[in-house]
Amino acid sequence: MLVKEILNKIILNEMTIKELAELYNVSDRTIQSKIKKLGYGWDSKKRIYHYVGEGPELVDVDFSISANKVDAIDILLQNPKDRSRRVYRGFYFDDDVLNIIDRVPKSYKSELVNEALRKVFKEKRLLD
Incomplete structure (x- = not known):
């Protein structure tokens, strides 16, 4: 799934962080950390992720690749x-x-x- 699809599913309560962690066989904390590294912040009042990073959003990237292979270049971008x-x-x-x-x-x-x-x-x- 693409990053934007994952974030939309979380926002629409179609998928939880826990379910996503189980899907990728990692911890909840790892998923939250990966989402943060992609430049997204959680707004607890609105219960949504919104982009807070600088540079282009990586929404059209496969989450499984971005979740496991974010390197210094991706982070720098x-x-x-x-x-x-x-x-x-x-x-x-x-x-x-x-x-x-x-x-x-x-x-x-x-x-x-x-x-x-x-x-x-x-x-x-x-x-x-």
Whole structure:
């Protein structure tokens, strides 16, 4: 199911967090944490989840993938984190790559590129 379908089912009381946790064989807390990592906050008065993250919502993503495979890049696209000291370098980007980079606020573009490269370098065992 897509993230938006899951959230709608929860809002309409068609599915509970507990049922969702059983479906994915994880704890209630894990499901709540995954929903929060996707950028959603629970409004207890209205009994709904609403998007509170920054950047594009990931509503059309398969929840099972997003629930188990949210990484630093996904989180950064939603909720940028603090930046560390950096050294400026200029590079040329292809249009398709630049379109993705331009989705995040200007002040977080470097963080996105760093996380994307870090992920690839770790997969290639160039970084620990």
